[in-house]
Amino acid sequence: MPADATTLVLVDDHQMVLHGLDAMLSHFADEVRIVGTATSLSEARGTVDQTRPDIVLCDVRVGRDSGLDFVAELQRTHPETKVVLLTVYDDEHYLFQALRVGARGYILKRIDGRELVAHLRRVNEGEVVIDPALAGRVALSAARISAGEYWPGAHLGLTQRESEVLALLVSGHSNKGVAAKLVVSEDTVKTHIRGLYRKLGVQDRAGAIAVALREGIFH
Structure with missing residues (x-):
C-alpha cells in the first residue's frame, strides 16, 4: 500500500457496517488504508491513541453514546486527526451540531465507495465536506436563521x-x-x-x- 494513503479508523456499533466499509474501501487500497476499527467509543479511544489516523469515520450514535461528543473530545486530545461522521441521520440539525463541535465532514451511509474516497481525500486536503443530499436543506436552514426564524432555544x-x-x-x-x-x-x-x-x-x-x-x- 502506498505510504501516502489516507489512514482511517472506522467506528460503528454494528459489526456488519464495519465489514461492509472494509470490503467497499478495499477496492481503493492505493488511496485509503484502514488501520483500526471499533464498535464502541471506549474501544475507539484506544484505537486512535495507538494508530494516530488521518481520519476517524464515525456514526452520530455509537450504541448509547454520542459521536458528536466524541468529535469534540478528539478535537482536544488528537487535534491532528480529522473526524468525518458517516450516518443515516439526514437531519440538518445534527449536521449543524457536528460542524459546531469540529467535524470535518457529514456523509450519509447511502454513499458509494468511489464517492466516499473522493470525500475523504478532500477532507484530508483540508476541506469540510457535506453530503450533497443535505446541501439544499442546509442552505434553506441557513437562510431562515439569517432571517431570524429561530426555533425556541x-x-x-x-x-x-x-x-x-x-x-x-x-x-x-x-x-x-x-x-x-x-x-x-x-x-x-x-x-x-x-x-x-x-x-x-x-x-x-x-x-x-x-x-x-x-x-x-x-x-
Missing part, C-alpha cells in the same frame, strides 16, 4: 427536536408522554433529554424547566 444550541422535547417537559409531560406526542421511542426521548441537559448545563428536569423559563424560551 436555538441560541442555546438546542436542535429543533430538543426544543420540541423541552417544550413538552415544560408542559408537564412524562418521557412516555413526550414519546407518544413525537411518535418516537422512550429511548430516543431520553437521548434528546440528555443532550438538552448537557447544552443547558443542568442535571435534571427541574433545572431544564427553570432555564427554559428564565431564558424566556417557553412561557
